[in-house]
Amino acid sequence: MSSASLKPMPRPGILDIAAYVPGKEHAPGVARVFKLSSNETPLGPSPKALDAFKQSAGHLEIYPDGQAKLLREAIADVHGLNAANIICGNGSDELLGLLCHVYLGPGDEGIITEHGFLVYKIQIMACGATPVVAKENDCRVDVDAILAAVTDKTKIVFIANPGNPTGTYVPASEIRRLHAALPPHVILVLDGAYAEYVRRNDYEAGIELVSTSRNVVMTRTFSKAYGLAALRIGWAYGPAEIIDALNRIRGPFNLNAPAISAGAAAMRDQDFIRQAVDHNTHWIERLSEAFTQLGLKVTPSVANFVLIHFPDTDGKRAADADDFLTSRGYVLRAVRSYGFDNALRMSVGSEEANLGVIDALTTFMGRS
Ligand SMILES: *Cc1c(COP(=O)(O)O)cnc(C)c1O
Numbered sequence: 396m397s398s399a400s401l402k403p404m405p406r407p408g409i410l411d412i413a414a415y416v417p418g419k420e421h422a423p424g425v426a427r428v429f430k431l432s433s434n435e436t437p438l439g440p441s442p443k444a445l446d447a448f449k450q451s452a453g454h455l456e457i458y459p460d461g462q463a464k465l466l467r468e469a470i471a472d473v474h475g476l477n478a479a480n481i482i483c484g485n486g487s488d489e490l491l492g493l494l495c496h497v498y499l500g501p502g503d504e505g506i507i508t509e510h511g512f513l514v515y516k517i518q519i520m521a522c523g524a525t526p527v528v529a530k531e532n533d534c535r536v537d538v539d540a541i542l543a544a545v546t547d548k549t550k551i552v553f554i555a556n557p558g559n560p561t562g563t564y565v566p567a568s569e570i571r572r573l574h575a576a577l578p579p580h581v582i583l584v585l586d587g588a589y590a591e592y593v594r595r596n597d598y599e600a601g602i603e604l605v606s607t608s609r610n611v612v613m614t615r616t617f618s619k620a621y622g623l624a625a626l627r628i629g630w631a632y633g634p635a636e637i638i639d640a641l642n643r644i645r646g647p648f649n650l651n652a653p654a655i656s657a658g659a660a661a662m663r664d665q666d667f668i669r670q671a672v673d674h675n676t677h678w679i680e681r682l683s684e685a686f687t688q689l690g691l692k693v694t695p696s697v698a699n700f701v702l703i704h705f706p707d708t709d710g711k712r713a714a715d716a717d718d719f720l721t722s723r724g725y726v727l728r729a730v731r732s733y734g735f736d737n738a739l740r741m742s743v744g745s746e747e748a749n750l751g752v753i754d755a756l757t758t759f760m761g762r763s
Contacts, residue, residue, distance in 0.1 A: 427724050430726050432740075434698070436699065441621075444623060444661035444664065474632075486628065491518050506527050506528075506549060508553075512588075538570075550582065560728065562589075587613055691705065719755065
């Protein structure tokens with residue numbers, strides 16, 4: 396044996412990865428905590444999804460359907476897609492990982508954007524490939540910066556649209572311009588984790604583009620508007636060749652049976668999603684307005700969270716606000732690891748939580 400070592404050694408690059416740190420959930424010493432740090436919906440899941448979940452509890456000894464047919468058909472029906480072009484995952488995180496494992500190896504490059512979702516970088520590095528960062532322009536994905544970052548080693552481009560933690564979006568015309576200029580062997584991944592929330596005429600989640608090209612994949616999740624984060628359900632829509640490759644390496648039973656049942660019921664209850672989106676649209680506007688009036692800068696958001704930028708003044712910085720809010724039970728997300736040293740991300744919560752944060756920040760900013 397050459398290269399002997401006295402202990403098992405991870406492949407090169409693995410120990411360079413900084414593990415993902417989820418949003419905090421606790422406020423020590425506070426009785427009532429409002430978790431606004433992980434973009435979870437305040438409305439929970441559809442009652443129909445909950446019923447389906449409970450039903451499935453009667454059959455836990457049976458393996459789930461490895462094809463997740465019930466769920467893929469529900470998604471296909473509601474979105475008008477071919478179920479054969481859909482793959483489901485244990486959260487969309489799993490699908491982002493599978494895409495990297497199928498298309499990236501050492502020496503390859505994956506493009507991510509300046510404030511992009513951290514899971515992309517982790518999964519690119521997990522494959523021994525190199526993450527290449529394209530600058531954003533005032534918290535917006537910059538298509539020209541992405542194109543300038545393309546080399547002959549580029550294999551994949553990840554864009555969250557809307558972006559997390561920025562909440563901004565890339566108009567459909569810009570996505571199309573990017574796609575048209577990418578080499579045909581480069582996969583463009585459009586992560587639409589927050590697509591349900593967007594109400595803009597010039598936005599598309601990517602269904603059209605996937606349907607008319609061979610190198611675009613759209614990923615979606617049940618963790619946000621559908622309120623099923625605990626069950627871990629994601630899906631991707633893509634060209635047959637890509638879906639086929641992903642299916643070859645996924646776990647044979649990657650979705651559990653309660654997730655398949657509850658996910659299908661949730662997808663078919665679009666009335667519930669409309670209510671969730673209405674709640675969100677109302678509060679995104681109200682929160683953005685209230686924080687702006689306090690003198691805080693808010694990045695315009697089309698998702699279910701707002702990025703709040705704090706003054707660079709002693710006692711008024713994001714870290715100070717974080718402490719102040721946490722001591723009152725309002726748990727927001729620090730976003731330093733996303734390149735924002737002086738901002739917090741707040742998920743839209745219940746009316747009570749939202750009014751509570753407005754009230755607390757009013758006090759924090761010395762306006763009351
Ligand atoms: C929340 C989120 C996801 C969803 O991840 P799941 O694994 O499906 O829970 C994906 N992408 C982005 C950008 C997100 O913010």
